[in-house]
Amino acid sequence: MSDDNLNQNQDQSQSIWTEEQLRVLEAAGLPTEPVVEEDRKPTRDAVAAAFREELKHANEPGAKVMSADRELRYCLELQQKRIANRSLNYSEEMVPGAYFKEGLDNIRSWQDGQYETSWSVGFIEHTKTFDRPNMKPYKHKEPQAIYETVVDVRSGEDVSSDTYCCPNCGSVSTIKELQEGCSHCGTAFKMSELYPKVTNYFYTYDPSGRRDPIWKLAIKFGLYSLPVMMPLMVGVAWYQRHTMPEIYGSFTPKIAIMYALGSILVSPLIGYFIWMFSIFFAAGRQISTGTGPALSVGKSRKRYEEKMSKIIPSYTFETFSSRITSLFKLVAFSDDRASLPFYEGGNIGEEFDNVIDCSFSGWMSCNKIKQEGNYVYVTGNLFVDVTRDLGDHIKSQREVYRIKAGRRTDVPTTSNFSIAKIQCRTCGASFNSFKTRNCPYCGSASEPASDDWVIYEVKNAGQTYMLKPLLIVLAVLVLVVIGGLANLGIIKA
Numbered sequence: 001m002s003d004d005n006l007n008q009n010q011d012q013s014q015s016i017w018t019e020e021q022l023r024v025l026e027a028a029g030l031p032t033e034p035v036v037e038e039d040r041k042p043t044r045d046a047v048a049a050a051f052r053e054e055l056k057h058a059n060e061p062g063a064k065v066m067s068a069d070r071e072l073r074y075c076l077e078l079q080q081k082r083i084a085n086r087s088l089n090y091s092e093e094m095v096p097g098a099y100f101k102e103g104l105d106n107i108r109s110w111q112d113g114q115y116e117t118s119w120s121v122g123f124i125e126h127t128k129t130f131d132r133p134n135m136k137p138y139k140h141k142e143p144q145a146i147y148e149t150v151v152d153v154r155s156g157e158d159v160s161s162d163t164y165c166c167p168n169c170g171s172v173s174t175i176k177e178l179q180e181g182c183s184h185c186g187t188a189f190k191m192s193e194l195y196p197k198v199t200n201y202f203y204t205y206d207p208s209g210r211r212d213p214i215w216k217l218a219i220k221f222g223l224y225s226l227p228v229m230m231p232l233m234v235g236v237a238w239y240q241r242h243t244m245p246e247i248y249g250s251f252t253p254k255i256a257i258m259y260a261l262g263s264i265l266v267s268p269l270i271g272y273f274i275w276m277f278s279i280f281f282a283a284g285r286q287i288s289t290g291t292g293p294a295l296s297v298g299k300s301r302k303r304y305e306e307k308m309s310k311i312i313p314s315y316t317f318e319t320f321s322s323r324i325t326s327l328f329k330l331v332a333f334s335d336d337r338a339s340l341p342f343y344e345g346g347n348i349g350e351e352f353d354n355v356i357d358c359s360f361s362g363w364m365s366c367n368k369i370k371q372e373g374n375y376v377y378v379t380g381n382l383f384v385d386v387t388r389d390l391g392d393h394i395k396s397q398r399e400v401y402r403i404k405a406g407r408r409t410d411v412p413t414t415s416n417f418s419i420a421k422i423q424c425r426t427c428g429a430s431f432n433s434f435k436t437r438n439c440p441y442c443g444s445a446s447e448p449a450s451d452d453w454v455i456y457e458v459k460n461a462g463q464t465y466m467l468k469p470l471l472i473v474l475a476v477l478v479l480v481v482i483g484g485l486a487n488l489g490i491i492k493a
């Protein structure tokens with residue numbers, strides 16, 4: 001009986017229309033048969049795979065990451081320019097991981113009125129190097145999982161292969177070819193995004209992705225431990241015999257050698273513990289940098305969706321956070337922030353001038369949502385892994401930025417495709433008004449791109465959010481160490 005009820009409820013939640021909606025639709029004479037949606041999943045998966053491939057070559061001259069959306073593509077372009085301007089040699093290698101050769105698509109997904117947003121994950125061994133004469137070379141190698149946010153329209157026709165006649169030079173191209181402007185005359189177009197596209201990506205440490213078998217790691221870590229363990233073992237032997245010769249006998253060179261050899265023999269065991277501890281430490285690092293944000297992101301998603309569903313229903317937290325990440329990165333990598341059409345914040349000074357890499361950490365929180373007239377303002381913390389060029393060396397760390405973004409609420413979002421030539425109202429020249437707000441030919445301001453998110457404030461939020469999770473991890477570590485020491489009989493419980 002109760003099972004039947006459950007099934008019924010499930011059936012109801014799965015059907016597209018509720019009974020009440022059906023009645024309304026029928027009364028209005030609208031088709032009540034759900035439109036059969038074409039399966040776009042293969043296209044999405046292909047885009048996710050293409051992105052991982054294109055990203056490897058993003059730093060090559062003239063590279064365009066076309067599987068990324070407009071904003072992310074521009075981020076990668078600006079980053080490439082920043083690295084070149086600082087005369088850095090940069091190389092990036094992504095080798096599919098040892099245990100998980102294949103990526104997983106659609107591990108999580110969210111839907112709103114128009115978009116289907118999903119996460120794809122790939123497992124890689126990720127190596128990044130930065131190099132320049134007179135600088136300590138930087139190399140970071142780690143097994144990682146790369147997460148990609150793939151956004152797609154839920155319905156709508158695919159126009160990417162349709163042809164379009166350039167209104168300026170008359171040459172015919174496909175819509176897909178015009179995304180970066182007409183290749184014949186350079187005319188720029190304002191057009192709808194050709195979904196599916198990757199809108200955001202980030203990496204996480206993947207402890208399961210190690211290539212070496214455990215025994216090899218144990219020996220390796222054991223050997224690392226010898227310079228400390230050998231003197232320590234001999235020292236302990238000397239101390240015991242020195243303080244209690246009546247129990248242990250006297251300390252002789254033979255004993256010292258025995259203990260030294262002994263420490264080599266047990267080193268794999270010690271290496272194994274060190275390896276375990278390193279995994280524990282890595283997990284702790286994930287927890288300490290993850291728990292705080294994780295908790296606030298959990299709450300944020302709910303807060304955002306509750307409040308925003310009443311203001312702009314066609315926006316999930318995922319689409320929002322990936323858009324804000326891209327805009328933040330554009331602000332960080334831009335050398336001319338005043339000309340960015342979506343940046344209304346003040347002068348940030350040199351805060352970001354030495355940033356050479358910046359990736360979303362997977363976390364964004366949403367602290368405040370405020371509605372004022374035709375605008376909605378959202379304030380949140382964005383967690384990013386930032387790599388900075390400090391002249392004689394390169395430094396990577398997690399940083400947190402408080403961001404205030406706003407958007408008009410009276411511009412309806414539509415999934416209908418549109419394309420229009422962009423033309424300066426003063427001199428008639430065509431330029432990409434998404435990248436710059438002033439005409440590069442005559443300097444006059446173009447119409448603001450006011451129907452999307454605009455950044456009003458970017459502020460370093462410091463490390464205060466870390467305090468609580470850090471204290472918890474510290475307390476756990478202290479307990480573990482005390483427990484371990486008591487077990488070994490070093491302290492008496």
Ligand SMILES: [Zn+2]
Nearest residue numbers: 166169182185
């Ligand atoms: Zn043209």
Ligand SMILES: [Zn+2]
Nearest residue numbers: 424427439442
């Ligand atoms: Zn102009």
